[in-house]
Amino acid sequence: xNARIFALLIALVFTATASxxxxxxxxxxxxxxxxxxxxxxxxxxVTTVGSSDFVPxxxxxxxxxxxxxxxxxxxxxxxxxFALDRVKALAPQHPEWETTVPFASLLKGDxxxxxxxxxxxxxxxxxxxxAGMTTTEFEQIVTDWVAAARHPKTGKLFTEMVYQPMLExxxxxRENGFKTFIVSGGGIEFMRPWTEAVYGIPPEQVVGxxxxxxFEMREGGxxxxxxxxxxxxxxxxxxPVGIHSHIGRRPIAAFGNSDGDLQMLQWTTxxxxxxxxxxxxxxxxxxxxxxxxxxxxxxLDKALNEAxxxxxxxxxxxxxxxxxxPFQKD
Amino acid sequence: xNARIFALLIALVFTATASxxxxxxxxxxxxxxxxxxxxxxxxxxVTTVGSSDFVPxxxxxxxxxxxxxxxxxxxxxxxxxFALDRVKALAPQHPEWETTVPFASLLKGDxxxxxxxxxxxxxxxxxxxxAGMTTTEFEQIVTDWVAAARHPKTGKLFTEMVYQPMLExxxxxRENGFKTFIVSGGGIEFMRPWTEAVYGIPPEQVVGxxxxxxFEMREGGxxxxxxxxxxxxxxxxxxPVGIHSHIGRRPIAAFGNSDGDLQMLQWTTxxxxxxxxxxxxxxxxxxxxxxxxxxxxxxLDKALNEAxxxxxxxxxxxxxxxxxxPFQKD
Numbered sequence: 001x002n003a004r005i006f007a008l009l010i011a012l013v014f015t016a017t018a019s020x021x022x023x024x025x026x027x028x029x030x031x032x033x034x035x036x037x038x039x040x041x042x043x044x045x046v047t048t049v050g051s052s053d054f055v056p057x058x059x060x061x062x063x064x065x066x067x068x069x070x071x072x073x074x075x076x077x078x079x080x081x082f083a084l085d086r087v088k089a090l091a092p093q094h095p096e097w098e099t100t101v102p103f104a105s106l107l108k109g110d111x112x113x114x115x116x117x118x119x120x121x122x123x124x125x126x127x128x129x130x131a132g133m134t135t136t137e138f139e140q141i142v143t144d145w146v147a148a149a150r151h152p153k154t155g156k157l158f159t160e161m162v163y164q165p166m167l168e169x170x171x172x173x174r175e176n177g178f179k180t181f182i183v184s185g186g187g188i189e190f191m192r193p194w195t196e197a198v199y200g201i202p203p204e205q206v207v208g209x210x211x212x213x214x215f216e217m218r219e220g221g222x223x224x225x226x227x228x229x230x231x232x233x234x235x236x237x238x239x240p241v242g243i244h245s246h247i248g249r250r251p252i253a254a255f256g257n258s259d260g261d262l263q264m265l266q267w268t269t270x271x272x273x274x275x276x277x278x279x280x281x282x283x284x285x286x287x288x289x290x291x292x293x294x295x296x297x298x299x300l301d302k303a304l305n306e307a308x309x310x311x312x313x314x315x316x317x318x319x320x321x322x323x324x325x326p327f328q329k330d
Numbered sequence: 331x332n333a334r335i336f337a338l339l340i341a342l343v344f345t346a347t348a349s350x351x352x353x354x355x356x357x358x359x360x361x362x363x364x365x366x367x368x369x370x371x372x373x374x375x376v377t378t379v380g381s382s383d384f385v386p387x388x389x390x391x392x393x394x395x396x397x398x399x400x401x402x403x404x405x406x407x408x409x410x411x412f413a414l415d416r417v418k419a420l421a422p423q424h425p426e427w428e429t430t431v432p433f434a435s436l437l438k439g440d441x442x443x444x445x446x447x448x449x450x451x452x453x454x455x456x457x458x459x460x461a462g463m464t465t466t467e468f469e470q471i472v473t474d475w476v477a478a479a480r481h482p483k484t485g486k487l488f489t490e491m492v493y494q495p496m497l498e499x500x501x502x503x504r505e506n507g508f509k510t511f512i513v514s515g516g517g518i519e520f521m522r523p524w525t526e527a528v529y530g531i532p533p534e535q536v537v538g539x540x541x542x543x544x545f546e547m548r549e550g551g552x553x554x555x556x557x558x559x560x561x562x563x564x565x566x567x568x569x570p571v572g573i574h575s576h577i578g579r580r581p582i583a584a585f586g587n588s589d590g591d592l593q594m595l596q597w598t599t600x601x602x603x604x605x606x607x608x609x610x611x612x613x614x615x616x617x618x619x620x621x622x623x624x625x626x627x628x629x630l631d632k633a634l635n636e637a638x639x640x641x642x643x644x645x646x647x648x649x650x651x652x653x654x655x656p657f658q659k660d
Binding site for chain 2: 058061135179188189192196202203204205206210213214215217221222224231237238240241244245246247248249263266267270
């Protein structure tokens with residue numbers, strides 16, 4: 001074999017090896033570095049039989065916040081876009097909204113004025129748009145909206161704006177015997193119609209905020225009717241409560257991005273044995289948004305301090321993620 | 331080959347075939363007949379690819395009541411035995427109970443007098459015994475009780491008194507791609523510590539009644555504290571609500587035994603496509619208990635009428651089940 005052919009063969013072997021390594025990388029949208037390493041080291045430890053950190057498969061529970069962790073939450077929660085679109089759609093049936101706060105402002109296109117009423121205004125908007133129909137009807141409304149509505153900045157469907165690195169992380173954990181759950185402050189019934197297709201997370205593994213429902217026997221058969229009354233707020237101290245109610249055991253890994261996830265991370269990481277706490281830090285003003293301690297949405301302040309004290313993994317979105325959204329992949 | 335050897339070989343082949351058939355019967359504690367046939371026909375239809383009744387695996391959700399469906403509920407709900415044992419254990423810390431209704435009667439051994447106060451008395455007993463500790467502490471209390479307490483009639487551990495035919499049915503459904511859930515009027519946290527070991531149903535697939543819990547950060551770390559306040563009653567109209575809240579999609583098969591399960595069966599069987607409704611009828615006074623329309627526990631009246639109208643499968647315990655409990659197997 002002459003030297004040129006030998007060099008060519010070596011080059012071929014290297015190329016093949018490199019491309020195999022790339023194909024085999026379950027977190028290929030993550031830059032190499034301590035963040036990616038910390039995830040893979042945790043998974044290796046809890047899945048190695050005989051290791052002192054080994055966790056049996058049924059106990060490999062991982063919980064994920066949604067807004068700001070699996071998809072963005074700027075310039076406002078995506079569910080609020082849904083609610084505003086519903087106000088417009090329902091307005092013809094509610095002539096009184098033309099002169100009622102906060103609906104009048106909304107219908108004039110002044111979202112800021114509408115939301116200036118704070119929690120009370122948001123609650124009124126949510127109840128007017130999320131209650132008063134059967135659960136089956138609401139599921140259809142959400143399904144139709146998700147298939148058509150587009151984000152004002154990117155022009156993409158909201159479900160196209162999920163974070164590619166987090167999709168890879170979800171799949172990687174499941175390949176390693178984890179059961180993945182969403183534990184979100186968002187509405188449980190707003191998420192369930194699409195989480196299976198978008199995240200691979202079935203409805204029974206979605207935990208969220210809820211309004212009350214009631215069983216009714218109608219002429220056409222039984223229905224569940226959505227009532228304009230808060231049932232449960234799955235945020236802050238509510239997250240461990242929601243986890244306990246729905247999952248019934250403590251997760252070994254928790255993924256969030258804001259102070260609303262602090263108690264979920266505290267509860268998860270305080271369990272016995274190896275645990276994993278993880279925060280997405282929104283540091284990428286160019287490709288996504290950059291915000292933390294002073295943001296009115298997804299404020300990350302106390303949880304960031306505690307992450308440093310506790311040694312939780314903090315993702316620097318700008319430096320740790322090769323791409324943000326699936327549509328940016330090669 | 332002479333005729334004797336030939337006959338012997340034939341006999342051997344027959345024996346082998348018969349024992350193989352028996353080993354392969356997933357419902358071997360069920361007598362052959364229409365009940366067993368209806369179960370197996372349903373499973374065959376929804377699992378046959380290309381059949382018009384085919385149901386994809388993620389939608390194969392089966393829900394089971396617990397008391398009277400997976401284990402007995404006589405002479406009173408097993409959770410009430412637990413509560414009474416807890417009253418005795420806690421009495422030294424509650425000297426006031428010696429003169430307080432309903433505790434005084436209980437401590438004198440007069441259960442009937444104690445329960446004569448109806449729902450109010452039961453609620454007081456439940457709150458005194460199920461609240462005021464952390465979720466972790468309560469789990470340990472239940473685990474210890476289940477490992478030691480025995481049924482007054484059989485002398486067996488309560489978890490030894492699960493129905494063998496129903497254990498086979500649970501396993502058979504799971505082997506056919508079903509996800510099995512408990513949907514019980516009993517306490518969710520009273521069941522979760524042992525359902526995985528006894529029924530193969532993990533905590534996240536248990537739905538039940540609950541009291542409120544609250545998150546607290548203590549010196550030793552975060553805890554969830556059980557409060558003396560009803561959160562949710564998972565019975566009658568509550569069962570479809572609990573199913574929707576925890577599972578988020580409509581089951582295709584529902585298994586119950588009393589009027590408390592009627593709405594769950596209505597909700598399940600009103601869905602599109604092939605559905606399966608199933609009731610255990612307690613007809614076996616000798617091996618278990620016989621009761622239905624007039625029973626104060628597990629009354630089966632309206633649901634029995636509707637089962638006949640709707641064509642739901644009704645198990646005649648005396649005739650359909652070869653054995654009741656696992657300890658009666660050969």
